[in-house]
Amino acid sequence: MAKLRVGVVSPEREIWSGEADMVIAKTVDGEIGIMPSHAPVLGVLVEGGVLRVKRDSQSDLVAAVHGGFISVADNDVSILAEAAELGSEVDVAKAKDALERAQASIEANQDDADARVEAQRNRARLRAAGEDV
Amino acid sequence: MGAQLRLLRRRIKSVKSTAKITRAQELIASSRIVKAQLRMQAAVPYEREITRAVSAVVSNTSTVSHPLTVAKEQPRRAGVLIVTSDSGFCGGFNANILREAEALAGLLRGKGIEPTPFVTGRKGVTWHTFRHREMGGQWTGFSRRPAYTDAKAIADTLIDAFTAEDGIDEIHIVSTEFVSMLTQEVVVKRILPLVVEETTEPPPVPLPYFEFEPTASAVLDSLLPRYIESRIFTALLQSAASEEAARRRAMKSATDNANELIRVFTMQMNQARQAEITQEISEIVGGANALADAAAGKE
Numbered sequence: 001m002a003k004l005r006v007g008v009v010s011p012e013r014e015i016w017s018g019e020a021d022m023v024i025a026k027t028v029d030g031e032i033g034i035m036p037s038h039a040p041v042l043g044v045l046v047e048g049g050v051l052r053v054k055r056d057s058q059s060d061l062v063a064a065v066h067g068g069f070i071s072v073a074d075n076d077v078s079i080l081a082e083a084a085e086l087g088s089e090v091d092v093a094k095a096k097d098a099l100e101r102a103q104a105s106i107e108a109n110q111d112d113a114d115a116r117v118e119a120q121r122n123r124a125r126l127r128a129a130g131e132d133v
Numbered sequence: 134m135g136a137q138l139r140l141l142r143r144r145i146k147s148v149k150s151t152a153k154i155t156r157a158q159e160l161i162a163s164s165r166i167v168k169a170q171l172r173m174q175a176a177v178p179y180e181r182e183i184t185r186a187v188s189a190v191v192s193n194t195s196t197v198s199h200p201l202t203v204a205k206e207q208p209r210r211a212g213v214l215i216v217t218s219d220s221g222f223c224g225g226f227n228a229n230i231l232r233e234a235e236a237l238a239g240l241l242r243g244k245g246i247e248p249t250p251f252v253t254g255r256k257g258v259t260w261h262t263f264r265h266r267e268m269g270g271q272w273t274g275f276s277r278r279p280a281y282t283d284a285k286a287i288a289d290t291l292i293d294a295f296t297a298e299d300g301i302d303e304i305h306i307v308s309t310e311f312v313s314m315l316t317q318e319v320v321v322k323r324i325l326p327l328v329v330e331e332t333t334e335p336p337p338v339p340l341p342y343f344e345f346e347p348t349a350s351a352v353l354d355s356l357l358p359r360y361i362e363s364r365i366f367t368a369l370l371q372s373a374a375s376e377e378a379a380r381r382r383a384m385k386s387a388t389d390n391a392n393e394l395i396r397v398f399t400m401q402m403n404q405a406r407q408a409e410i411t412q413e414i415s416e417i418v419g420g421a422n423a424l425a426d427a428a429a430g431k432e
Contacts, residue, residue: 009182011281011366013175027346042186043346044355069356071186073343078182082281082359 002036006053008063008079015084016061022054023077025070032070040073048120050127051079062087064128066121087128095125135409141402145395152391158222159384162377165277166314169374172278173311176370180363187327187360189343190353199350200296201357204326208302211246212269212294213237214287214324216308216368217257218376219276224383226309226317226376227256233319234307241305249301251291253369269294269301277373284366291365292358295325308368309375317375324364327357 007017023034026049032041045068053061068081102119105112191202215234217227238248249269252258254276261268270290275283294300304325310318345352 007178007182009179011176011179011284011363012172014178028351029347032346040189040343041346042189042343042352042356044352068359069183069186069352071182071189073189078186080179080182080186080359 002075004034004036004075004077006077006079008051008053008065008081008084010068010081010084015063015081015086016053018055020053020055020061020077023070023079024052024054025049025065025079026051027070034070034072034077036075038072038075041070042072043070045070045079045081047117048124050124051084062128062130064090064121064124066124085125085128087130090125090129092126092129092131095122095129096131098122099126135405138402138405138409141398141405145398145402148391148394148398152388152395155384155387155391159381159388162381162384166374166377166381169277169370169377170311173367173370173374176363176367180367183356183360183363187356190345190349190356199353199357201292201325201361202327205302208246210301211241211248211303211305212251212291212301213241213248214251214291214304214306214308214365214368215253215257216306216372217252217254217260217276218372219255219273221256222383223376223380224386226379226383227254227260229319230307230309231257231260233321237305237307237321246303249294251287253287275369276376279366279369279373281362281366284362284369288358288362288365291325292361306365306368308372309379311371311374311378314378317378322368324361327360 003019003021004023005017006020006023008015021035025032025034025043026046027043028046029043032043034041045065047067049065051063051065053063055061063084063086065079065081066083068079068084071078071080099119099122102115102122105115106119109115213234215230217230221227234250238250241248250261250266251270252261252268253272255273258268258271258273261271270287272283272287291304295302295304303323305321305323307319307321310320312318
C-alpha cells in the first residue's frame with residue numbers, strides 16, 4: 001500500500017518529517033483520520049490538539065499541535081502548526097505546573113481567555129507526552 | 134622625549150585598542166550570520182507549505198472574495214512597514230532602507246496615496262521620532278533575533294489597521310533581503326491586498342480540487358493572516374541575517390583602516406625618533422667642538 005509523506009512544520013523549524021500509514025488530527029469540525037489516497041483536504045486545526053502519526057514498524061508519533069492547518073494532497077500531508085512539540089520533547093513537570101497555574105487563574109477569573117488557551121495547550125502537551133489529564 | 138613623539142605613541146595606542154574592538158565585533162558578526170542563516174533556512178518549509186496552501190485555496194475558490202484579497206478601487210492611505218536594525222555599527226544598512234522607504238513614500242504620494250510608516254528596529258524609530266513623523270506602530274528589541282511572536286504582533290497591528298473602517302488600503306514592506314554573504318538588497322513588496330507569491334517552481338499539474346474543513350471561507354479567514362505573519366517573519370529573519378552581514382563588512386573595513394593608520398603612525402613615530410636622535414648627536418658634537426675650539430684658543 002502506498003505510504004503518506006508527512007511533514008510537521010512550525011514557523012521556526014521543521015519538527016518532523018517522514019513516512020506514515022495514517023495521520024489523525026483534530027480540526028475544528030472534529031477528528032480527521034487521513035489514510036493513503038485520501039481526497040485533497042485543507043482543514044483548520046484546533047488550539048491545543050493532539051496529532052497522532054501511525055507507522056507500522058515503529059510506535060506512534062504523538063505531538064501537541066496548537067492552531068494551524070492540515071493540508072492533504074496526493075499522499076502528501078503537511079501539518080502547518082503555529083506551535084508544535086513532539087510528545088517526547090515535552091517537559092512533563094513544567095507542563096503540569098503551567099496547567100495548574102492556568103487553572104488557578106481561570107478559577108479566580110472566569111473570563112480569563114488567555115488562561116483558558118494556556119490550560120488547553122498544556123493539557124494537549126501532557127496528553128502528547130502520554131500523561132492522563 | 135619630544136612632544137611629537139609622545140603624541141604619536143598615544144595615538145597609536147588608542148587606534149590599536151579601537152582595532153581590537155572592531156576586530157572582535159567583526160568576529161562576533163561572522164558567527165551570528167551563520168546562526169541567522171540557519172534560522173532563515175529553518176523557516177523555509179513552513180513558508181513553502183503555507184504558500185502552497187494559500188495558492189490551493191485561491192485557485193479553488195475564485196468566487197470567494199475576502200477583505201484581505203480585494204483591492205480598493207481608489208486607495209487613499211497606505212501602510213509602509215520599514216524593517217531596520219536595533220543597533221548601529223552596520224555601515225549603510227539602515228540608511229539604505231530609510232532612503233528606499235522615502236522613495237516609496239514619494240511614489241505613493243504621487244499617486245495620491247498618503248503613506249503611514251510602521252517601523253521595527255530602534256534605528257528606524259529614532260529616525261522617525263527625530264523628524265517628528267507620526268508612526269502607525271513601532272516595535273523594537275528583536276532585530277537580531279526575531280521570534281515568530283514578534284512577527285505575529287506586527288501582523289496583528291497591520292491587519293487591524295487594514296480591516297478598520299477608516300484604515301489603510303494597502304500595506305507595503307521595505308526590508309533587506311539576504312542574497313548571499315556579500316550581497317544584500319533592499320526590496321519593496323506589497324503584501325496587502327494579497328498577491329500570492331508563486332513558489333519558484335510552478336506545480337507541473339494543476340492543483341487538485343480541495344475539500345475544506347469546515348468551509349472554504351473559514352479556512353481562508355484563518356489562513357490569510359497566518360500567511361501574512363509568515364511573510365513578515367521571513368522579512369524579519371532575512372533582515373536579521375543581512376544586518377549581521379552588513380555589520381561584519383563595516384567592522385572589517387574599520388579594522389583594515391585602523392591597521393593602515395597604525396602603519397602610518399608607526400612610520401611617522403620612527404621618523405620623529407630618528408630626527409630626535411640625530412639632533413641630540415649633532416648637539417653633542419657641536420658642544421664638544423665648541424669646547425675644543427675654546428681650549429685651542431687659550432693656548
